[in-house]
Amino acid sequence: MRVSYKRLQEIVNFSFSPQELAEQLTRLGLEVKNIEYFGKLEKIVVGKIVSIENHPNADKIKVVRIDVGREAISLVCGAPNIKEEMLVPVALEGARLKGGIRVKKIKVRGIDSPGMICSENELGLGEDQSGVMPLPSHLPLGTNLSQAMDLEDIVLDLEITSNRGDCLSMIGVAREIAALTGENLHLPSFGVRDDKKQKGHQTDIEIKDIALCPYYGAHLIRDVKIGPSPHWLRHKVLIAGAVPINNIVDITNYVLWEMGQPLHAFDYRFLEDKKIIVRRAKKSEFLVTLDGIRRELDEDMLVIADSTRAVALAGIMGGKDTEVTNSTVDVLLESAYFDSLSIQRTSKRIGLTTEASSRFGRRVDPSGVRGALGRASLLIEKIAGGKFERILERGKLPVRKRWITLRPGRVHRILGNRLASFRMKKILENLQFKVEKKNGDWKVSVPSFRSDVSREIDLIEEIIRFHGYDRLRTTLPSLVNKKIGEDLEEQRKERVREILKGLGFYEVISVPFAEGDIFRRTNLLSQKKIKIRNPLSSQQEFLMPHLFPRLLKVASYNLTQSIEQLRIFEVGEVFQSIHPLKEISSVGGLVYEDNFGFFHIKGIVETLLEGLGIKGVDFVSCDCAYLSSRQRASVLKGSVVLGALGRLEQGVAKNLKLPSSIYLFEFDFSRLIAAFSEGGKRFRHLARFPALRRDLAVIVPENISAKDVKQGILKGGRWLERVDFFDLYRGGEMPSGYKSLAFSLVFRASDRTLTDKEVDQVQEKIVNLLKIDLGASIREG
Numbered sequence: 175m176r177v178s179y180k181r182l183q184e185i186v187n188f189s190f191s192p193q194e195l196a197e198q199l200t201r202l203g204l205e206v207k208n209i210e211y212f213g214k215l216e217k218i219v220v221g222k223i224v225s226i227e228n229h230p231n232a233d234k235i236k237v238v239r240i241d242v243g244r245e246a247i248s249l250v251c252g253a254p255n256i257k258e259e260m261l262v263p264v265a266l267e268g269a270r271l272k273g274g275i276r277v278k279k280i281k282v283r284g285i286d287s288p289g290m291i292c293s294e295n296e297l298g299l300g301e302d303q304s305g306v307m308p309l310p311s312h313l314p315l316g317t318n319l320s321q322a323m324d325l326e327d328i329v330l331d332l333e334i335t336s337n338r339g340d341c342l343s344m345i346g347v348a349r350e351i352a353a354l355t356g357e358n359l360h361l362p363s364f365g366v367r368d369d370k371k372q373k374g375h376q377t378d379i380e381i382k383d384i385a386l387c388p389y390y391g392a393h394l395i396r397d398v399k400i401g402p403s404p405h406w407l408r409h410k411v412l413i414a415g416a417v418p419i420n421n422i423v424d425i426t427n428y429v430l431w432e433m434g435q436p437l438h439a440f441d442y443r444f445l446e447d448k449k450i451i452v453r454r455a456k457k458s459e460f461l462v463t464l465d466g467i468r469r470e471l472d473e474d475m476l477v478i479a480d481s482t483r484a485v486a487l488a489g490i491m492g493g494k495d496t497e498v499t500n501s502t503v504d505v506l507l508e509s510a511y512f513d514s515l516s517i518q519r520t521s522k523r524i525g526l527t528t529e530a531s532s533r534f535g536r537r538v539d540p541s542g543v544r545g546a547l548g549r550a551s552l553l554i555e556k557i558a559g560g561k562f563e564r565i566l567e568r569g570k571l572p573v574r575k576r577w578i579t580l581r582p583g584r585v586h587r588i589l590g591n592r593l594a595s596f597r598m599k600k601i602l603e604n605l606q607f608k609v610e611k612k613n614g615d616w617k618v619s620v621p622s623f624r625s626d627v628s629r630e631i632d633l634i635e636e637i638i639r640f641h642g643y644d645r646l647r648t649t650l651p652s653l654v655n656k657k658i659g660e661d662l663e664e665q666r667k668e669r670v671r672e673i674l675k676g677l678g679f680y681e682v683i684s685v686p687f688a689e690g691d692i693f694r695r696t697n698l699l700s701q702k703k704i705k706i707r708n709p710l711s712s713q714q715e716f717l718m719p720h721l722f723p724r725l726l727k728v729a730s731y732n733l734t735q736s737i738e739q740l741r742i743f744e745v746g747e748v749f750q751s752i753h754p755l756k757e758i759s760s761v762g763g764l765v766y767e768d769n770f771g772f773f774h775i776k777g778i779v780e781t782l783l784e785g786l787g788i789k790g791v792d793f794v795s796c797d798c799a800y801l802s803s804r805q806r807a808s809v810l811k812g813s814v815v816l817g818a819l820g821r822l823e824q825g826v827a828k829n830l831k832l833p834s835s836i837y838l839f840e841f842d843f844s845r846l847i848a849a850f851s852e853g854g855k856r857f858r859h860l861a862r863f864p865a866l867r868r869d870l871a872v873i874v875p876e877n878i879s880a881k882d883v884k885q886g887i888l889k890g891g892r893w894l895e896r897v898d899f900f901d902l903y904r905g906g907e908m909p910s911g912y913k914s915l916a917f918s919l920v921f922r923a924s925d926r927t928l929t930d931k932e933v934d935q936v937q938e939k940i941v942n943l944l945k946i947d948l949g950a951s952i953r954e955g
Contacts, residue, residue, distance in 0.1 A: 176415045177347050179328035181432075185348040187357045192328045195351075202350055202639055204341055205333040212413055213325035215297060217269035217277075219243065220313045220322050223260045231283035238291065240264055243316015250282040251291045255305035262306045263292045263319050272298040299325070300408055300418050310405075323405055329413055337626040339536025343434030346623070353604040353640060362432070363552060364545035379568040382453040386476045387488065389511040389569040390452050391544060393551045394442065396504045398422060398560035407557065416529075422498045422505055425553045427529075435509060435538055435546030436530035438478075438486060442504035444496045447481040450506070450566070452488065459484055462494040463526075475520045476512065489517040489534040490526060505560065509547035511540055511571055519708050539623035540571040576620040580633050588634050590649040593641060601640045602633065663759070666786070666847050667745050670761050673785040677778055679741040679763060684724040686747055687714035695829035696723050697799035702751040717749040721762030722800065722838050726822075726830055729764055733832070740766040745843070759843035766836045772805040772821060773900070775837040779809065779819050788849045791816065792881050800826050801838065809841070811849045817841030865895060865922040866933050870940070871953040873914050878948055880915050886950075887917060890943040892936050893928060896920040914953050 196206035221240040229235045235252040266289045269277040279288040294300035294307040313322045320326045340346045408418040414431040426437040455471035461484045476488040486492040489512040517534040554560045608619035704717040743763040750756040796808035798818045806820030819839035827834040880899045901916035944950040
């Protein structure tokens with residue numbers, strides 16, 4: 175965004191030098207990339223043609239006598255439009271022209287020419303190079319041209335972030351300066367005079383997609399005289415970075431630069447049936463845009479059409495067939511409000527970004543749509559002599575009435591500093607926010623041009639932007655047990671991170687998008703796909719319902735970089751295709767190591783759950799298709815499934831070209847939080863008497879789970895302090911349909927030391943119960 179230092183001073187009073195202003199704007203987040211001294215013309219003066227004579231040695235060039243103030247000089251010139259008494263720009267010897275060309279004294283067919291008479295193109299003041307540039311007759315002879323015509327300015331080139339579309343205009347930047355200095359804005363006149371307002375029939379405009387175009391307004395202006403713009407307007411258009419074309423187009427570009435609202439002018443005679451229809455493009459419809467390119471449109475694109483065809487690509491560029499030319503007499507001037515996402519999608523799809531699309535894509539201020547139309551109409555009347563005939567409107571402008579609650583105490587906690595309430599209130603009011611105090615908190619009304627402000631933290635950012643980051647004092651954090659103001663869920667997530675990092679895991683962060691084929695390759699075909707309407711690429715078309723595909727992608731990259739062992743985890747969001755779409759926090763992990771098995775990943779999960787204070791969980795068989803059927807389990811807390819763990823299914827590993835010895839776990843974070851326990855940590859005396867440990871291996875049918883056996887052991891176990899499952903064995907001498915489960919049993923009495931005989935009796939009772947209840951037998955040897 176190029177802004178004029180002089181024009182800023184006209185809109186708001188300030189005393190900053192250009193360098194100081196650049197520094198202040200950069201501090202506010204509007205980075206100044208470059209300061210350009212614009213329009214300064216050295217050794218180019220105002221001259222008057224005194225006489226014109228034929229060149230003695232050439233037919234097509236003249237010898238021109240010119241009064242340049244203190245003296246008269248003779249120059250050789252071949253321009254067709256020169257005449258006596260005409261004021262022209264004269265470049266004297268040593269002057270530098272556009273493109274760095276240096277003017278030298280030369281002989282032309284034997285006649286000395288110590289300078290040249292210039293066209294506006296040679297001076298960099300326009301594109302016209304058909305003849306010399308005529309100057310206004312009131313300019314004093316011999317004066318520097320840039321000073322005589324007030325051409326000198328300083329241009330600040332700003333880098334505007336994507337959320338600050340309100341600063342893509344002179345008035346938007348001036349608002350920031352006014353908020354900084356406390357000065358009032360001096361805004362130009364926006365409206366058409368009341369005696370000029372005549373409402374047209376609304377049937378002249380039809381909006382067929384109100385969601386993509388809530389409002390469309392136009393002014394019909396007749397009997398305009400198309401021609402070059404006055405010098406001041408062409409100069410402003412050049413400063414803005416555009417090219418002067420004609421007075422109508424230059425006015426629309428100037429108002430865009432000044433106010434940030436894109437406009438478009440149609441040649442009214444070429445609109446069939448004098449109708450405007452705002453609709454989606456038809457399938458395979460074509461439009462030749464102003465740049466002369468024939469563009470194929472699709473049904474997702476919004477166009478402006480007449481009764482027979484598309485005449486403009488809405489919010490991006492007009493059509494060639496209805497452009498304003500030198501023969502235009504009547505103009506229909508458009509100002510509309512378009513859906514920002516629609517403009518972004520269309521701009522990206524056709525590969526065309528314009529000054530209009532960059533503003534509509536960041537949301538224009540709805541309260542400025544009519545004002546910009548009125549401003550441009552007034553300028554057309556003044557400059558092009560048009561007669562304003564009527565206003566055409568359809569739809570309603572969106573009303574952005576937004577209130578945000580701001581807690582002053584929250585501001586102090588975020589900044590680590592106390593700011594006086596009056597100071598914070600003053601900053602917000604200078605930014606045109608309205609502040610009402612209510613029950614200790616503040617209700618803050620957001621102005622319509624600030625679409626980027628929607629949360630309390632946004633208001634806090636506005637306060638600190640204008641208070642100054644450099645004015646914050648360094649403070650130490652409060653040494654308290656609880657993290658003040660931090661969300662409970664974030665505390666839990668941080669605890670998970672601490673535990674997993676302590677187990678040797680590295681945290682990764684990935685995007686929640688993937689290509690459609692990932693569902694087939696990871697055995698997730700049964701899950702409904704959630705397609706993104708406007709994906710950035712074919713590799714990011716779908717939202718993922720699990721974390722593990724993202725972890726596998728990270729693992730694949732690392733393994734190709736010769737990483738031999740891997741422990742990674744992610745705390746991120748996944749998406750479920752229920753109505754409405756549900757976003758869920760999850761935690762997932764991946765391990766690839768030598769000599770690593772199912773019980774190792776189970777031990778990691780148990781350590782994680784124990785660290786979170788989650789007790790009494792059960793590991794039961796599950797049907798997760800992406801995990802090996804022989805090495806997978808769900809984790810249950812009561813009847814609630816917290817998550818799953820196991821070895822990567824061999825087919826999935828083959829599809830992704832990964833080793834099958836990868837182990838995974840994944841948990842629904844909201845369910846972990848529900849099962850999370852802060853309490854339960856109490857002091858317990860050390861045991862006074864020693865324990866006796868026995869191992870017990872039983873053979874049971876395949877349909878009997880380790881959980882069933884464990885519960886059977888606990889039923890008959892007097893003095894049992896702990897039961898741990900530690901081994902599963904199949905094959906070998908095992909009968910078909912059976913498996914061996916091994917448990918570690920710890921016995922201890924609280925009042926004495928147990929004898930082997932006592933423990934043998936209890937173990938015998940446990941074995942008998944298992945035989946009766948589960949049909950188990952003891953595995954010998």
